[in-house]
Amino acid sequence: MNNHKIILTDVTMRDGMHAMAHQFSTDDMAIIAQALDEAGMDIIEVTHGDGLGGHSLQYGLAKHTDAEYLEAVSSKIKKAKLSVLLIPGIGTIHDLKAAMKYGIKTVRVCTHCTEADVSAQHIAFARENGLDTVGFLMMCHMISPAELVKQAKLMESYGANCVYATDSSGNLTPAGVTARISALREALSPAVQVGFHAHENLSLSVANSIAAIEAGAGRIDVSLAGLGAGAGNTPAEALVAVCRKLEIPVGADLYKLADAADKLVRPRMTHPVQVDGKSLMIGYAGVYSSFLLHAERAAARYGVDTRDILLELGRRKMVGGQEDMIIDVALDIANHVR
Numbered sequence: 001m002n003n004h005k006i007i008l009t010d011v012t013m014r015d016g017m018h019a020m021a022h023q024f025s026t027d028d029m030a031i032i033a034q035a036l037d038e039a040g041m042d043i044i045e046v047t048h049g050d051g052l053g054g055h056s057l058q059y060g061l062a063k064h065t066d067a068e069y070l071e072a073v074s075s076k077i078k079k080a081k082l083s084v085l086l087i088p089g090i091g092t093i094h095d096l097k098a099a100m101k102y103g104i105k106t107v108r109v110c111t112h113c114t115e116a117d118v119s120a121q122h123i124a125f126a127r128e129n130g131l132d133t134v135g136f137l138m139m140c141h142m143i144s145p146a147e148l149v150k151q152a153k154l155m156e157s158y159g160a161n162c163v164y165a166t167d168s169s170g171n172l173t174p175a176g177v178t179a180r181i182s183a184l185r186e187a188l189s190p191a192v193q194v195g196f197h198a199h200e201n202l203s204l205s206v207a208n209s210i211a212a213i214e215a216g217a218g219r220i221d222v223s224l225a226g227l228g229a230g231a232g233n234t235p236a237e238a239l240v241a242v243c244r245k246l247e248i249p250v251g252a253d254l255y256k257l258a259d260a261a262d263k264l265v266r267p268r269m270t271h272p273v274q275v276d277g278k279s280l281m282i283g284y285a286g287v288y289s290s291f292l293l294h295a296e297r298a299a300a301r302y303g304v305d306t307r308d309i310l311l312e313l314g315r316r317k318m319v320g321g322q323e324d325m326i327i328d329v330a331l332d333i334a335n336h337v338r
């Protein structure tokens, strides 16, 4: 484990947007961003849940545009770095240039774990333009540590100064996290940081984040009250409390995070973000966490069980970007054609 301060990236207003069906208002974001900044959060990510350009029928319509969200939070952030997520193909370099007008300092270029090659231009552009440039390899439980290393090396070669193992479905156990993070830490240049993004679907987000830190991760994603897709992300306030117990250096203030989680985020939740029968199936079957609300809607529409849809999506190895397949699966189940 390194003794450097762990950099925390808050995703309440990005991954949390999935859980809110992308309906945070600009006022909600401004208030939460200010509280996070005052609590000493290192990096604050905003946008649609699927990143820049995510606002669409396929991924869900947001209440406001990316530009409106960025404008609302940028004046509230004094110390933290403002970050956006960009999935090449959903967002474009043009979208990134537009976001840069709002003073973003970090971009996380996000691909499925076997498709790092589609991030070459976006990562190179971000790095050339002086951004803290992070490669974000989603659904990393689907490939071995050695395969993940190959993809991470590609992102490093394009210019990423940090590469994340992203457990999008919350399917990994601590041993799986340790194997992936230590393989990345060993293979990447010491100048390139390793990060980890967890989901709570198997109730392991804090344990997995600690395993990642112990294996050499220097950046960890968190969210207030765990707000995020599926059963949510690593709760910021819980991770900071555990880090304090373990004497792992983190910058953020425990009371301020806990107050923001309790007073600002929980009251805004439209449903409890928790490990229940459905989100548990996501982790268990290895399904993309942001499929949860889409699957619930399809289940209600076609009169089938959400859990059956999720298990079938896992069996078919559907990944982010294949949201339209959720309807196909629901119809197949309804018509008994599985």
Ligand SMILES: C[C@H](O)CC(=O)C(=O)O
Residues within 6 Å of the ligand: 015, 049, 050, 051, 087, 110, 138, 139, 166, 167, 168, 169, 197, 229, 289, 290, 320
């Ligand atoms: C676009 C996704 O929501 C990115 C992410 O947070 C994940 O894969 O997990």
Ligand SMILES: [Mn+2]
Residues within 6 Å of the ligand: 015, 168, 197, 198, 199, 228, 229, 289
């Ligand atoms: Mn996520």
